[in-house]
Amino acid sequence: MQFIFSLAAFAGLALAQNAVIGLPKAGQTVAAGSDIIVQVQRPNSLTNSEEMAVAIGFASCGSGSCHPADEIMGTVVYNGKFDPVYHEAYLPPYQNFTVTVPSSFSAGNAQVNVAHATLVGAGLYPDMEALNQTIVIS
Structure with a gap:
């Protein structure tokens, strides 16, 4: 039983390292060519971390589905x-x-994509994640 609780605790710590797209909100309508605010949130965690960088991109989905942010x-x-x-x-x-x-x-439909790179833990191992938020282009 302790193993299950330990596993859950480690999973919680790993998830606490994740960034989140706060803005724009999912489904928000924006005009092509307009300026918008992309807010990248980084919740605190008990694990040591040092931020490296983010990249922000836009992908048009057209009439099909969007590609995952970790692919394009x-x-x-x-x-x-x-x-x-x-x-x-x-x-x-x-x-x-x-x-x-x-x-x-x-x-x-279009997608706001964010790639987030950070160094995590006592030994500062590199970690990268890809996030996305679907928006609507008007």
Whole structure:
């Protein structure tokens, strides 16, 4: 029984390392060519970590389904430093990035993709994750 509790605790610590796309919200409608805020949140964890970077891209899905973010980032609009901090007491640390939705995108579903790289643990092993949020281009 202790093994199961230990396994659950380790899984919880691993998940606590994950970033989250706070903005735009899923299904939010945005205009092609407009500026939007992409908010990348990084909840605190008990495990030591050092942020490296994020990349933000947009992928048009057209009439089909979107590709997973770990397969294709689409049009990359930001690639650089990530330094999340507290702004409001009710939200985890985050950083806002003002980026431009590609003007070439046609109306329909699109995806905001985020690649997040960090160093985790006492020995600082590299960890990377890919996130996505579906939006609607008007």
